[in-house]
Amino acid sequence: MGRKVTVATCSLNQWALDFEGNSERILRSIEIAKDQGAKYRLGPELEICGFGCADHFYESDTLLHSFQVLKTLLESPITQDIICDVGMPIMHHNVRYNCRVLFLNRKILLIRPKMLMADYGIYRERRWFSPWRSRQVEEYFLPRMIQAVTGQDTVPFGDCVLSTKDTCIGTELCAELWAPNSPHIQMGLDGVEIFTNSSASHHELRKADQRVNLVKSATFKSGGVYLYANQRGCDGDRVYYDGCAMVAINGDIVAQGAQFSLTDVEVITATLDLEDVRSYRGELCQPQMESELRPCHRIKVDFSLSGDDDIYLPTHQPIQWHFHTAEEEISLGPACWLWDYLRRSRQAGFLLPLSGGVDSSSTACIVHSMCVLLCQAVNNGNSHVLEDVRRVVGDESYNPQHPKELCGRIFTTCYMASENSSEDTCSRARELASQIGSTHMNINIDLAVKGILGIFSAVTGRWPQFRANGGSHRENLALQNVQARLRMVLAYLFAQLSLWTRGKPGGLLVLGSANVDESLTGYFTKYDCSSADINPIGGISKTDLKSFLLYCVDQFQLTALTGILTAPPTAELEPLTDGQVSQTDEADMGMTYSELSVIGRLRKISKCGPFSMxxxxxxxxxxxxxxxxxxxxxxxxxxxxxxxxxxMTTVTPSYHAESYSPDDNRFDLRPFLYNTRWTWQFRCIDNQVSQATTEAPKQ
Known part of the structure; x- marks a missing residue:
């Protein structure tokens, strides 16, 4: 009857400027889609070059190599007899656009440039691309290398849709779905039945439901099929793209991809009955053509997505989407991000200064979760993961048997004790390291501290004292900072040489463990052991980290975390009182971590200054x-x-998990030199307080 169509969408772990690897993953996804009977394959946004190229988009090389990959795709026999929808940057009339290129059997059908830019939060698309004008279509002159393959001089470039023999397909790009005037609204009113969205949407805690609800809503109001593709993994920056490829019809999700996975290529296919769309629209959305509605420019394609003998072909039915809890997201998202960073940086593992507190313990648990995911992937037959694991550990015959055993090969933890450290934190760190299986070391830094202070005393003739011993605030702070900074120096020394001492090749990446709330107030020493190569918890609140550790107690049977959770957070940089910790983080900061989380959201998300806060x-x-x-x-x-x-100008690159992160690099674009007295703002607050205390509350 020619009414059932099989379509494919995918999540690809692309890497910025990895044209070789990116093209291989694209071809693999097309091959899988064809094997599953699909006649249309959709890929993620800017999949040819990688979404995170940033200022590399300015370079002519990026445009050139993208076209070279496109030429390879056009020539490949794998791409024959299926409509392929790929993403790349294209310059048209000397202006750069973020585009989709749709082609079939060595012919480019159309080029669809993005019309609504993502220019908020972590995104700066207008820095590199211009938005295209709605309903405008022009002719694009193809480069000679592409003309030689397709035999075409020009192709349509602009806001247009494909009309096949059996249906009509329209394109959206990422942020266009989130906009109040999404293109699918007008396309649906004009009879487009299949909508596609190529995305590079990053993970944030508790965000997945927004994305799913937008896709469902896009087809619930006016019917239709919606294909959503997304990038997956770390493509070279602070964010993790979390997949969730999906297919929806008439407000229901019928096919769902994984949100967190170590699989580089995941293809989702669905078989759908176009008559379901037509009957849905006929009953609920009888077209009421508005006078100002301009019809879509249609590109006719002599091709069918359906067959003539599809009456017995089963269609996909609605499914219930499973959303991860925030604790599961913390366990999975940063773990996948760490693995991408480790395998692509060609290092041999991680080193973490493990203090026995909530923050460093959270980082350790995320590495343990990564090892759990790796063992699961290997057990499930993922040969690519096994190949990467063997390369990281430097053993071509290695097969990971258990997460704890793998952890011992790629993860080193160290407790850096001083005379101000308590036995409690030392034993908690040691116990957790034993339970996760890390290679653990105890390092005493007192000798190094005394050496540094000895140099200072030899030059100045003075020896600073802690506040508890009669010293000033400035002396007390300097003595704390020298301990913290020496821990950073020692962490890098052991990261570079600890494998060498065991006769193994390679170095270790140093992991940081400062949470987002501490970054808000700057409650850490600049260039201390919070300074590291990468930080998986730098965008996560203390409150969420505590919940995550409770989850790890049950999920991974890490009972050592129970004592860590009940202990008061402390930096342990001041002298002990009768052998007990007298310094606590919340007392030093002057507020609780829960209060900080509220303030951070008001500062960034609600855009509050002092008075409005x-x-x-x-x-x-x-x-x-x-x-x-x-x-x-x-x-x-x-x-x-x-x-x-x-x-914040020197903060360790952190996994972006919260939209109130104070990370100065590309996200929180605020000054770093202030008038710290805030005289005008604080006076407004004082006036309001005075008014509140003198006026009786109104009834």
Missing amino acids: FCKLIHMWKDVLSPTEVAQKVKHFFRMYSMNRHK
């Missing part, structure tokens, strides 16, 4: 704090924030 918090915290106490909290935060903002 105070106005919101007096209502949010009215049951626990007076207006005067709220004012004190707000002032203290902004003083700390502005004094320490310079630290």
Whole structure:
């Protein structure tokens, strides 16, 4: 009857500027799609060059190599008899566009440039690309290398759709789905039945449901089939693209890909009945053509997605989407990101200064989770993962048997003790290292600290003292910082040479463990052991990390975490009192971690300055704090924030998991030199507090 179509979408682990690997993964996905009977294959955004090329998009090389890959795809026999939809940058009339190129049997059908740019949060697309004008179609003159393959001089370039013999297909690109005037609205009213979306959407905690609901809503209102493709993995930056390729019809998801996976190429196919779309629209969405509606420019294609004998072909039925909990997301997302970084950096493992506290323990548990995922992938027959694992450990015959055993080969932890360290934190670190299987070391830094202070004393004739021993605040702070910075120096020394001492090749990547809330106030030493190669928890709140560790107790049977969770967070940089810790993080910061999370979201997501933040918090915290106490909290935060903002210019590259991250690099574009007195802003707060205390509340 010619009414059932099989279509394919995919998640690919592409890597910026890896044209060789990217083209291989694209061809593999097309081959899988064909094997599963698909007649249309959709891939992620900018899949040929990788989405994260950033300022490499300015380079003519990036455009040239993208066309060279396109030529390879056009010539490959794998791409025959299937409509292929691939993404790449293209320059048209000396302007760069983020484009989809649709081709069939060595002929380019159309080039669809992106019309709505993602220019918020971590995205800066207008820096490299211009948006195309809606409903405009022009002729694009193909490069000679492409003309030689296709025999075409020009092809349609612009906002147009494909009309095959049996249906009509329209394109959206990533952010266009999120916009209030999404192209699928007008396309649906004009009879387009299949919508495609090529995306590079990154993972944030608790974000997946937004994406799924948008796809469902796009087809619930006016019917239709929706194919969503997404990039997967770390393509060279702080974000992890989390897959979730899917197919929907008439408001229901019928096929779902994994959100977190170590599989580089995942193809999702679905067989759908176009008559379901037509009957859905006929009953619920009878077209009411508006006078200002401009019809889509259609490109006719002598090709059918359906066959003449498909009456017995089963169609995909609605499924229930499984959403991960936030704790599962923390366990899986950063773990996949770490693995991509490790295997692509060609290093031999990780080293982590393990203090026995919540933060470093969370980082250790994420590495353990990575080892669990690797063993599962190998057991499931993933030969690519096994090949990468063998290369990392330097053993071509190695087969990982258990996460704990693998952890011992690629993960080194060290407890860096000083005279200010307690036995409790030392034993907690040792116990956790034993349970996850890391190679663990105890390192005493007192000799190094005394050496550094000896140099200082020889030059100045003075020996600084801790506050507990009669020293000033400046002396106390300097003595804490020298311990923290020496730990960073020692961490890198052991990362470079610890494998050498065991007769093994390679070096280790140093992992950081500062959480997002500490970064907000700058509660860490610049260039201390929070300074590392990468930090998997730098975008995660302390509150979420505690919940994650509770999850790890049950999921991985890491009972050592129970004691870590009940211990008060402490830097252990000041002298002990009767052998016990007297310094705590929350006392040093002047507020709790839960209060910091609220303030961080108001600062970044709600875009609050000191006064507007105070106005919101007096209502949010009215049951626990007076207006005067709220004012004190707000002032203290902004003083700390502005004094320490310079630290964000050197913060370790962190996994981007929260939209209130203070990361200065490309995300939180604020100054790092402030007038820390905030005189005008604080005066407005004081006036409001004074007014609140003199006026009786209105009834």
